[in-house]
Amino acid sequence: MSFVTVRDLFQSYGGRPILERINLEVEEGEFVSIVGASGCGKSTFLRLLLAEEQPSRGDIRIAGAEPAREPGRERGVVFQRYSVFPHMTVRENIVAGDSFTRPLGRFFGAARRAALRRADETLARIGLAHVADAYPATLSGGMQQRLAIGQALTARPRILLLDEPFGALDPGTRLSMHDFLTELRAQTGMTVFMVTHDLEEGFKLGDRVIVFDKPRWDPTDPEAYGATITYDFDARNGGIPFQTIKEETHVLRPA
Numbered sequence: 001m002s003f004v005t006v007r008d009l010f011q012s013y014g015g016r017p018i019l020e021r022i023n024l025e026v027e028e029g030e031f032v033s034i035v036g037a038s039g040c041g042k043s044t045f046l047r048l049l050l051a052e053e054q055p056s057r058g059d060i061r062i063a064g065a066e067p068a069r070e071p072g073r074e075r076g077v078v079f080q081r082y083s084v085f086p087h088m089t090v091r092e093n094i095v096a097g098d099s100f101t102r103p104l105g106r107f108f109g110a111a112r113r114a115a116l117r118r119a120d121e122t123l124a125r126i127g128l129a130h131v132a133d134a135y136p137a138t139l140s141g142g143m144q145q146r147l148a149i150g151q152a153l154t155a156r157p158r159i160l161l162l163d164e165p166f167g168a169l170d171p172g173t174r175l176s177m178h179d180f181l182t183e184l185r186a187q188t189g190m191t192v193f194m195v196t197h198d199l200e201e202g203f204k205l206g207d208r209v210i211v212f213d214k215p216r217w218d219p220t221d222p223e224a225y226g227a228t229i230t231y232d233f234d235a236r237n238g239g240i241p242f243q244t245i246k247e248e249t250h251v252l253r254p255a
């Protein structure tokens with residue numbers, strides 16, 4: 001069985017379909033880029049993987065079980081504008097990421113010393129050891145986003161969920177973040193889901209690029225149908241489609 005299995009997933013809000021019949025199998029360690037038009041439900045799909053909300057129909061299995069409601073051990077998450085805690089230093093932010101996984105959310109005594117040691121290891125890995133005692137506001141956008149990723153990684157999650165993580169960065173910083181993420185992934189063997197608006201980024205970083213789109217389209221009522229996965233490209237070998245367009249996509253959408 002695959003590591004992440006999504007079967008016949010539907011999600012509607014107030015009777016309005018957003019996602020329809022999503023089926024997906026992802027192996028552990030795969031990097032899946034998700035692209036699609038604005039508003040087609042990509043972030044909704046990530047929230048479902050996080051179990052922040054429950055699907056209208058269908059199910060998700062991670063390592064054979066339903067995703068746990070609290071993130072941490074299994075899934076880490078980073079958004080485009082992630083608010084790291086401004087009143088905490090870089091090191092304290094990493095410790096806070098670690099403490100999300102604890103029932104009381106705090107470390108004391110020996111546990112705190114161990115958490116600080118783990119934080120320093122993470123800071124070395126993400127190249128922020130030299131600013132451990134600085135506050136986030138004094139860091140560049142790229143450094144803040146590395147901190148956000150470091151915070152998500154402190155619990156050593158098996159899955160990293162990224163929602164346009166580099167969208168707010170300038171092109172140069174974005175490229176160095178690509179290298180950073182590629183290295184982290186090689187070190188950790190994590191499974192990654194990354195929503196991006198940048199197709200080139202999706203193909204460069206992903207093993208697969210999945211496209212969310214509406215295969216059914218009613219010009220008189222554009223919101224009548226939800227989106228599904230219409231393409232699943234193998235991005236490892238230059239982007240050759242390995243699952244061609246799905247069942248209903250013979251219904252053409254007007255240009």
Ligand SMILES: Nc1ncnc2c1ncn2[C@@H]1O[C@H](COP(=O)(O)OP(=O)(O)OP(=O)(O)O)[C@@H](O)[C@H]1O
Binds near residue numbers: 042
């Ligand atoms: N909790 C909610 N209640 C009602 N509608 C919602 C809710 N969450 C999302 N939506 C709607 O669902 C649709 C899909 O939103 P979502 O944010 O998943 O799209 P997206 O593909 O990530 O968009 P973008 O690329 O612009 O970030 C949008 O029309 C949004 O307004």
